Amino acid sequence: MLACSKCGQRIPDSERYCPYCRHMKNVPLPIDSYELGFIENFIHCAVRKYADFEGRASRGEYWRFILMYLLIVSIILFVCAFLSSFTTVSGTTGVGLGLVALVVLSIGFVIPGIAVAVRRLHDIGWAGWFVLVGLIPFVGVPIMLILMALPGKSAANRFGAPTGTTIITKQMAHKYGFFDTTPSNVLTMSLVISLIVLWILVDHMLVT
Incomplete structure (x- = not known):
């Protein structure tokens, strides 16, 4: 068994993460130091930091999590729309299955979604409770989108050191x-375009 490079505890050979501090085995720097890819970042936010409201989250960490969440939602909608349009499954059944899946998914990702938003606010030097601004009717969501898009502080602030500073x-x-x-930026834009295409296909199949 190898010793965790972060906490020093022994990590079983069969484990990918330290069972004590959730640090990745063999990784020399803290996991927050890396600019994680889409899959790794999604696991990082949804599992390792499921209810972690401390520390900071870079723009990349936040928006990659959101894009992956939207991709999952889009795939669920596409599958349900496809089943309703091209199989013997009725439209009502397909829509019903989609709604159930989306409700379960949304409930499961409420906490990590809020947590990563709070950490993103910390990254720009704002207190986490500003996440409540998103609840203001009409203007709350646009304000939050602007805040989530602001660059983080390049130096350490009262919430900790900046994250996502090392390219993988x-x-x-x-x-x-x-x-x-x-x-890369190309991959990110490709994912955004894929999301748009999926939504167009879903809309077309549901309308027809």
């Missing part, structure tokens, strides 16, 4: 066991 290359991903590398 293919060699690093292979060596340390990351699922994916730091995504």
